[in-house]
Amino acid sequence: MEKYFTYILYSPVFDKIYIGYTSNLNQRLDSHNHPDNKGWTKKFRPWVMVYHEEFYSKKEAMKREKELKSANGREYAWNMVRSRYPVL
Numbered sequence: 001m002e003k004y005f006t007y008i009l010y011s012p013v014f015d016k017i018y019i020g021y022t023s024n025l026n027q028r029l030d031s032h033n034h035p036d037n038k039g040w041t042k043k044f045r046p047w048v049m050v051y052h053e054e055f056y057s058k059k060e061a062m063k064r065e066k067e068l069k070s071a072n073g074r075e076y077a078w079n080m081v082r083s084r085y086p087v088l
Contacts, residue, residue: 005055008049010084019065029047
């Protein structure tokens, strides 16, 4: 059975977060950090994975991604980041 993940990435250099979902966490992190990446995350490399959740359906992972992209979800995401990278 394929698993899906919702994840939070953090760019310590630019103090940015990115929230997404995938079926392959390691590959997805590599793609965000790869020099050939042409998406939004290209500008803010390097990215580190600060949090992820596992789901058994794509639909659940997409739903959680949407929740994390809401105002309350972004607050939760930033709290995850700040617990690992305290503001100096």
